[in-house]
Amino acid sequence: MNENFTKFTALVRYSIRRILLSKKIVFLLVGLGFTVAVMGYASTQDVEKLWVGAGLMSGLIISFMVPITTMIYGSTIIQDDIEDRSITQIISSPIDRVLSYLGYYLAIVICLSAMLMAITTAGFISFFGPLGIDSASLSIYIDITALVFIGTLVYSSLFMLVSLMTSKAVYFGLFYAFIWEGFVGSLPGNIQKVAISHYIKSISSSWIEYISLDNASGLMLSFYILFALIVSLISFGCLLFRTKEFP
Amino acid sequence: MMDIKQEKDRGDNVPLIEANDLSKWYGEVIGLNSFNVEISSGITGIVGPNGAGKSTFFKIAIGLIKPNSGALKVMGEDPWLNLKLAARVGFCPDYDNLSNDSTGERFLKLIGGLHGMSGNSLTKRVEEVTEIVGLENEIHRNIGGYSMGMRQKIKLAGSILPNSDLLFLDEPLSGTDPKSRKSLIEVIKSLYEEQGHDVVVSSHVLPEIEKMTSRVVLIYKGRRIASGEISEIRELIDKYPHQIIIEGSEMSELAKGLLDIESTISVGFEDDRNRIKVEVSNLDDFFGALPEVVVNKNIEIESMYSVDEGLEAVFKYLVEE
Numbered sequence: 001m002n003e004n005f006t007k008f009t010a011l012v013r014y015s016i017r018r019i020l021l022s023k024k025i026v027f028l029l030v031g032l033g034f035t036v037a038v039m040g041y042a043s044t045q046d047v048e049k050l051w052v053g054a055g056l057m058s059g060l061i062i063s064f065m066v067p068i069t070t071m072i073y074g075s076t077i078i079q080d081d082i083e084d085r086s087i088t089q090i091i092s093s094p095i096d097r098v099l100s101y102l103g104y105y106l107a108i109v110i111c112l113s114a115m116l117m118a119i120t121t122a123g124f125i126s127f128f129g130p131l132g133i134d135s136a137s138l139s140i141y142i143d144i145t146a147l148v149f150i151g152t153l154v155y156s157s158l159f160m161l162v163s164l165m166t167s168k169a170v171y172f173g174l175f176y177a178f179i180w181e182g183f184v185g186s187l188p189g190n191i192q193k194v195a196i197s198h199y200i201k202s203i204s205s206s207w208i209e210y211i212s213l214d215n216a217s218g219l220m221l222s223f224y225i226l227f228a229l230i231v232s233l234i235s236f237g238c239l240l241f242r243t244k245e246f247p
Numbered sequence: 248m249m250d251i252k253q254e255k256d257r258g259d260n261v262p263l264i265e266a267n268d269l270s271k272w273y274g275e276v277i278g279l280n281s282f283n284v285e286i287s288s289g290i291t292g293i294v295g296p297n298g299a300g301k302s303t304f305f306k307i308a309i310g311l312i313k314p315n316s317g318a319l320k321v322m323g324e325d326p327w328l329n330l331k332l333a334a335r336v337g338f339c340p341d342y343d344n345l346s347n348d349s350t351g352e353r354f355l356k357l358i359g360g361l362h363g364m365s366g367n368s369l370t371k372r373v374e375e376v377t378e379i380v381g382l383e384n385e386i387h388r389n390i391g392g393y394s395m396g397m398r399q400k401i402k403l404a405g406s407i408l409p410n411s412d413l414l415f416l417d418e419p420l421s422g423t424d425p426k427s428r429k430s431l432i433e434v435i436k437s438l439y440e441e442q443g444h445d446v447v448v449s450s451h452v453l454p455e456i457e458k459m460t461s462r463v464v465l466i467y468k469g470r471r472i473a474s475g476e477i478s479e480i481r482e483l484i485d486k487y488p489h490q491i492i493i494e495g496s497e498m499s500e501l502a503k504g505l506l507d508i509e510s511t512i513s514v515g516f517e518d519d520r521n522r523i524k525v526e527v528s529n530l531d532d533f534f535g536a537l538p539e540v541v542v543n544k545n546i547e548i549e550s551m552y553s554v555d556e557g558l559e560a561v562f563k564y565l566v567e568e
Contacts, residue, residue: 003363010360021348085344089405092309093361094334242328245312247273 007095008103015107018080019073027072031065032119039127049131050140054210056127057144061120062204063197066151067181069112071173074159077104079169082246091246101160101241105234108156116148143207151200154226157233158196164240193217199226261323263288263413263445264308268317270469271303278303280469281317286447290439292456292477293449295466296562301449302341304466305415308447309338322413334362337406341418341449343398347391351382351401354390355408362409376404379442380434396427403431407438414438416448420455432458453477467562488512491525491533495548498523504540508533521549 039056081087090100120141128137158176163169185195192198192215199222205213206222217225264286271278279300293301306312307319310326310333318325324332345354352373359369377383380400385393390401399419406414416435420428436459438444450456456463457477464474473480493501502514502523510532514525527533530553541548 006363006365007361010357013360014357018346084346085340085342086346088311088338088340088344089358089361091311092333092336092338093358094330094363095361096330097328247306247312 004096004099007093008099011090011095011100011103012107012110015077015104016111019077019107019111022073022080024072024076028069028115028119031069032122035060035065035119035123036126039123040130043127043130049128050136051210053124053127053131053137054140054144054208057120057123057140058147058201058204058208058211061116061123061144062147062151062200063182063185065119066116066148067155067177067197069116070108070152070155071159071170071177073108073112074156075163075169075173077108077160077163078241079163079167087246097242098238101238102234105156105160105237108160109152112152112156113149116152117145120145120148140208140210143204147200147204147207150203150226154196154200154230154233157230157237161233161237161240164237164244189215196226196229262286262320263322264447265320266304266317267319269304269307269314269319270316271300271307271312271314277469279307279314282466282469282471284464284471284474286464288445289462290436290446290448290460292460292463293447293466294451294453294456294463295449296451299451299466299562300469301451301466302417303469305338305340305417305447305449308415309333309336334409335412337409337411337414337444339399339402339406339414339416339419341421345390345393345398345401347389349390350388351377351386351390351393351404354401355386355405358405358408364409372408372410376408379407379437380404381430394424394427396423396431399423399427399431400434403434407442407444411444413445414447416446418449418451420450420452428455435459465562472562488526488528489530489533489553491527491551491553492517492522493525493548494522494550495546496521497544497546500544501540501546501548504544504546505537508536508540510536 038060039053042052042056078087081090091097124137124141124144125133128141159169159173162172162176166172181195181197185192185197185201199217201211201213202216202222203219203226205211205216206219262285264284266282266284269279269282277300282300282304293304295301303312307314308321308326310329313327321332322335326332326336349357355373355376356369359365359372364372373386374383377386380403382397382400382404385397390398393401399422403416403419406416419435420431423431432455435446435448439446446459448456448459453463461477462475463477463480465472465480495501498516498521502516505511505514505523505525508527510527510529512526512528514523516522517524525533540546
């Protein structure tokens with residue numbers, strides 16, 4: 001087996017274990033309970049199943065759970081290792097720092113995608129279960145799941161980078177998630193295009209006919225912008241991590 | 248600054264480690280200040296009080312941080328972002344970087360994995376190093392249940408796991424009980440004598456280092472103040488007067504008697520009449536003559552200690568030359 005691959009997988013496995021054993025898992029459990037409660041309650045109301053179901057999953061999971069969860073984990077995954085000094089094992093090992101950074105990123109994407117998809121599934125079942133699961137609702141579920149993955153990729157790359165630039169990454173994350181993404185991203189007009197959420201919503205409105213967005217960007221343009229953003233954020237993060245000192 | 252050139256053990260003229268005018272500061276705090284040293288193969292002790300710059304030196308040597316000025320060569324190479332060198336160097340930090348919910352085995356396998364080791368060869372190596380440090384029966388337990396001595400041993404095992412040529416052991420004895428300390432000292436000695444690793448080990452306690460090696464570098468306030476054989480350094484230290492505090496009753500009588508001892512330089516009273524400070528030129532002569540004075544004058548001594556015991560005081564002597 002390639003030696004670099006062995007080093008990389010060792011780091012990814014280590015980080016996944018740290019994420020899963022972290023006390024922050026409580027946030028996810030609360031998020032899971034909240035999603036199930038809201039969607040379960042909504043299913044008891046007299047609602048237009050597909051419109052309300054798609055809107056709820058988009059609003060609760062894509063616009064709320066994904067940025068908040070990636071903020072909590074993304075802004076702390078490296079900082080936690082720095083604080084308890086376990087980063088020494090990584091930095092003093094003969095593994096390229098770029099590879100290390102990518103290992104942290106992959107670990108967070110794997111864990112958060114899996115956990116957020118579990119929340120998506122629980123929310124889906126709690127809402128569509130009582131109202132009847134059909135091919136249209138399954139299609140919404142698959143699209144939302146794919147959007148969860150895209151959101152995890154882009155927000156994780158952002159919050160991991162921020163954690164290298166400031167030790168107060170969580171404060172920045174809270175501001176960004178609530179004020180920037182939540183508020184600016186929902187303003188009318190072109191101003192909303194400065195928020196990541198606009199492009200994710202644009203994709204969702206293209207994919208899911210029960211979600212509409214005024215002023216939506218084109219599907220391919222949204223993909224290109226998000227892809228460019230992920231590549232830029234990860235590249236800048238790798239560069240910062242490579243030159244960072246760990247006293 | 249005093250300089251006692253040390254001889255190289257292995258006839259190898261290339262220094263294992265060479266620091267030239269190495270400086271590192273953290274904001275306004277100086278970690279290393281024009282630090283110069285040459286370390287050759289074998290076990291070398293870096294001795295200095297807390298905050299002297301030992302850990303800063305180690306962190307530069309393993310590439311965790313880079314110097315602000317000067318140069319450090321480890322086995323002829325710059326350690327910053329040097330993966331080839333990182334593969335040849337092991338590090339045991341002075342701080343606890345262990346995860347309590349991990350077993351000793353998992354910790355070692357992580358380090359092995361990060362060095363590109365896997366499969367049976369890694370499992371075999373884990374068994375070997377746990378045997379070397381004497382943790383073979385504890386390896387499947389959670390680190391959270393380890394004693395301080397065991398935690399130091401598992402860190403030590405982690406540093407030797409990749410079979411590194413050179414080991415940096417930063418305060419490996421700190422916080423351990425006497426029994427663990429004794430066993431760790433034996434392990435560290437065997438790392439060079441039996442396993443063939445070169446070792447640079449730090450401590451703020453000179454006698455601890457003395458049990459592992461005769462070669463030391465004294466570091467104080469970020470500077471090397473002496474290096475060489477411990478015996479030579481002890482001679483240097485002995486050139487300076489030692490101060491001893493004695494507490495008890497009838498101290499004025501004792502003071503008169505002490506002045507008759509040839510090695511006594513001066514005697515003075517401290518805060519009260521029950522406590523005196525004696526300045527002596529030769530500790531052995533003084534302690535040889537002291538019992539007779541005490542018995543003759545029928546004096547009861549409650550306590551007696553040297554104010555030179557702290558390494559800080561010894562270093563101040565050396566720096567003030």
